[in-house]
Amino acid sequence: MDVRELVDRTLHGDPRAIARAISLVENASPALREIMSGLAPHTGRARIIGLTGAPGVGKSTSTSALVARLRGRGTSVAVLAVDPSSPFTGGALLGDRVRMQEHAGDNGVFIRSMASRGHLGGLSWATPHALRVLDAAGFEVILVETVGVGQAEVDIARHADTTVVLSAPGMGDSVQAAKAGVLEIADVFVVNKADREGAHATVRELRQMIAHVDRPAGAWKPPIVSTVAAKGEGVAELLGRLDEHAAHLRSSGGLEVRRTARAREEIEAITVRALRERLGDVHGHSALDKLADAVARGHTDPYSAAEAVVAALTEAG
Amino acid sequence: MDVRELVDRTLHGDPRAIARAISLVENASPALREIMSGLAPHTGRARIIGLTGAPGVGKSTSTSALVARLRGRGTSVAVLAVDPSSPFTGGALLGDRVRMQEHAGDNGVFIRSMASRGHLGGLSWATPHALRVLDAAGFEVILVETVGVGQAEVDIARHADTTVVLSAPGMGDSVQAAKAGVLEIADVFVVNKADREGAHATVRELRQMIAHVDRPAGAWKPPIVSTVAAKGEGVAELLGRLDEHAAHLRSSGGLEVRRTARAREEIEAITVRALRERLGDVHGHSALDKLADAVARGHTDPYSAAEAVVAALTEAG
Numbered sequence: 059m060d061v062r063e064l065v066d067r068t069l070h071g072d073p074r075a076i077a078r079a080i081s082l083v084e085n086a087s088p089a090l091r092e093i094m095s096g097l098a099p100h101t102g103r104a105r106i107i108g109l110t111g112a113p114g115v116g117k118s119t120s121t122s123a124l125v126a127r128l129r130g131r132g133t134s135v136a137v138l139a140v141d142p143s144s145p146f147t148g149g150a151l152l153g154d155r156v157r158m159q160e161h162a163g164d165n166g167v168f169i170r171s172m173a174s175r176g177h178l179g180g181l182s183w184a185t186p187h188a189l190r191v192l193d194a195a196g197f198e199v200i201l202v203e204t205v206g207v208g209q210a211e212v213d214i215a216r217h218a219d220t221t222v223v224l225s226a227p228g229m230g231d232s233v234q235a236a237k238a239g240v241l242e243i244a245d246v247f248v249v250n251k252a253d254r255e256g257a258h259a260t261v262r263e264l265r266q267m268i269a270h271v272d273r274p275a276g277a278w279k280p281p282i283v284s285t286v287a288a289k290g291e292g293v294a295e296l297l298g299r300l301d302e303h304a305a306h307l308r309s310s311g312g313l314e315v316r317r318t319a320r321a322r323e324e325i326e327a328i329t330v331r332a333l334r335e336r337l338g339d340v341h342g343h344s345a346l347d348k349l350a351d352a353v354a355r356g357h358t359d360p361y362s363a364a365e366a367v368v369a370a371l372t373e374a375g
Numbered sequence: 376m377d378v379r380e381l382v383d384r385t386l387h388g389d390p391r392a393i394a395r396a397i398s399l400v401e402n403a404s405p406a407l408r409e410i411m412s413g414l415a416p417h418t419g420r421a422r423i424i425g426l427t428g429a430p431g432v433g434k435s436t437s438t439s440a441l442v443a444r445l446r447g448r449g450t451s452v453a454v455l456a457v458d459p460s461s462p463f464t465g466g467a468l469l470g471d472r473v474r475m476q477e478h479a480g481d482n483g484v485f486i487r488s489m490a491s492r493g494h495l496g497g498l499s500w501a502t503p504h505a506l507r508v509l510d511a512a513g514f515e516v517i518l519v520e521t522v523g524v525g526q527a528e529v530d531i532a533r534h535a536d537t538t539v540v541l542s543a544p545g546m547g548d549s550v551q552a553a554k555a556g557v558l559e560i561a562d563v564f565v566v567n568k569a570d571r572e573g574a575h576a577t578v579r580e581l582r583q584m585i586a587h588v589d590r591p592a593g594a595w596k597p598p599i600v601s602t603v604a605a606k607g608e609g610v611a612e613l614l615g616r617l618d619e620h621a622a623h624l625r626s627s628g629g630l631e632v633r634r635t636a637r638a639r640e641e642i643e644a645i646t647v648r649a650l651r652e653r654l655g656d657v658h659g660h661s662a663l664d665k666l667a668d669a670v671a672r673g674h675t676d677p678y679s680a681a682e683a684v685v686a687a688l689t690e691a692g
Binding site for chain 2: 090091094095097098099100101102186314317318319320321322324325326328329330332346347349350351352353354355356357358359360361362363364365367368
């Protein structure tokens with residue numbers, strides 16, 4: 059399959075081509091440039107919904123329940139499970155994708171895990187690429203699922219139109235003050251496993267914390283939905299809230315703002331990557347490494363080094 | 376005070392000049408280029424120790440106790456309290472600096488809070504600049520304190536030679552699996568308020584979690600120190616562990632690796648900033664915004680946009 063055929067088949071929703079394109083993203087293939095160029099005119103239509111939360115709150119079960127309900131109304135859905143592997147150790151995989159297999163025979167569903175260990179720019183670089191592939195492939199809704207670990211949790215809000223933050227009773231950490239950043243990125247809160255003891259307290263605690271976030275007048279107030287995703291309870295209400303948020307984004311102009319901000323970050327990430335690659339040389343150490351060494355030793359300052367980088371970039375261009 | 380005088384006085388440790396230089400960092404002053412150039416030959420000597428942890432674990436008290444002990448052995452110390460204000464709302468200030476005032480009359484101590492709301496690049500850009508100022512001013516140890524909220528917590532490890540992660544009994548969230556990223560950045564763990572109930576359980580839990588982190592042979596194994604910082608208990612041991620880690624960094628070559636990586640990020644941050652500024656125009660919307668809009672609408676792809684960015688950068692150069 060050459061690039062042109064890959065683009066063509068992806069645009070027609072061929073699952074093998076889509077999977078292949080996402081593998082090229084994972085491998086940071088040089089072919090991505092041409093692929094993204096071919097896909098671009100067909101992007102901008104999918105609704106992107108991010109789901110995050112601490113391990114054990116039921117993200118996969120909730121994602122699966124949402125997929126079932128979206129399929130019930132005839133909406134095509136792609137699921138991108140992003141593995142925020144630690145850059146420091148091997149990291150753990152996102153885990154149990156088995157629960158998703160109930161949708162395996164359905165052509166209106168595409169499910170894919172993605173890791174990006176070792177990439178320059180990591181998931182902040184790879185995720186938007188994979189979303190472009192799924193968007194161009196014609197999926198009406200893309201669910202991006204990521205485990206709530208550090209930066210990955212906040213990053214998902216950068217990639218999604220709507221961000222869902224899940225918690226569950228008895229997992230106090232997900233609604234702690236320490237997680238203040240999460241309070242501000244959530245468009246919809248879900249308290250899953252709402253049939254467990256402590257669910258009311260969790261909802262109450264969340265409500266209090268949400269009330270303390272300053273929001274401008276007319277801003278969206280994130281609702282809290284109680285669900286028992288394993289039994290499908292509350293999922294219809296969740297979908298209703300997601301639809302309301304989508305309508306709010308369209309009417310307020312927020313959708314355009316979010317998407318343009320996203321595109322700006324994509325462009326910057328690719329520019330920085332291009333810059334790093336151009337500075338690379340064949341002797342194992344890049345020019346940037348040499349400059350960094352000089353700065354670390356106090357032989358030069360970071361501004362002079364940055365100017366040298368820009369100059370090298372200009373010459374290489 | 377002109378730039379040359381500011382640099383000169385900073386190098387002589389004049390507190391007013393240092394404070395002024397850090398204000399220029401906060402305000403992203405164009406004078407920074409010249410200031411950093413003047414300071415560069417005098418950098419690379421300070422030991423930078425980062426302290427992080429959830430709100431309420433006693434970071435300020437621990438910092439203050441460490442300052443007292445370092446002063447006791449004649450070491451000059453600067454404290455940089457970094458406020459990871461949320462980019463989404465106004466955010467909360469780091470809070471109680473009052474406890475630090477016991478050191479206020481001591482010339483061997485410099486204490487400064489820093490916020491960087493609204494800056495391009497935020498604290499990841501401003502923190503290394505402020506550290507350079509304090510390093511060049513001759514402080515032997517710089518303590519960087521940041522509250523453990525999302526990304527800021529992990530970012531501190533990028534700026535420090537040694538990272539201390541604090542927790543306290545009864546604050547389960549600080550040692551949850553959800554915080555896996557923090558486990559991997561810590562060089563030294565502190566369980567503060569160790570006279571409280573549950574302290575042994577917290578240490579045990581931490582020890583188990585540390586054991587699950589894969590580390591290469593010969594790598595530093597982060598110790599756990601129990602402290603009651605408010606009473607000064609365990610602080611001597613903490614300082615001992617910090618010294619051991621510093622010795623390990625020197626003997627293993629890890630110090631050079633960390634410092635070069637840090638310089639590389641500094642250079643890249645300044646380059647990206649320069650790039651953004653060069654792309655700006657006087658009509659309120661930058662060229663980058665226009666490109667981002669075109670990408671968001673599917674009129675072009677992010678690679679072509681990035682090429683336009685590089686081309687514009689080249690012309691502007």
